[in-house]
Amino acid sequence: MQGFAGFMWLLSMALIAFSGFALIDAATRREDAYRAADKKTKPFWLIILGLAFVVNLLFPILSFLPIIGLIATIVYMVDVRPAIKGLPGGGRSRKGSSSDGPYGPWNGGR
Secondary structure (H helix, E strand, O other), rough: OHHHHHHHHHHHHHHHHHEEEEEEEEHHHHEEEEEEEEOOOHHHHHHHHHHHHHHHHOOOOOHHHHHHHHHHHHHHHHHHHHHHHHHHHHOOOOOOOOOOOEEOOOOOOO
């Protein structure tokens, strides 16, 4: 019985790490990338993945809610994330403008 409890604890920690990774990944993507990929909106996915993360922290893994959270996290990871990563720039937030080169802005010497 102790081995089963240890396995369930490890499974629970893996589920928390998986949903946490998905939440952080969703937070670092650009807002317009979600619309360009036609995958709802960034706030929608942040709310869904945030709820999945909190549910995984609060409830045991064999209850109903963590399974729903796992399904939502899997949908994000196998459908939304690849669609956003397939866009130019990978959907990541950028600090500079599109004309920035490795040593500063490139404006043709103007």
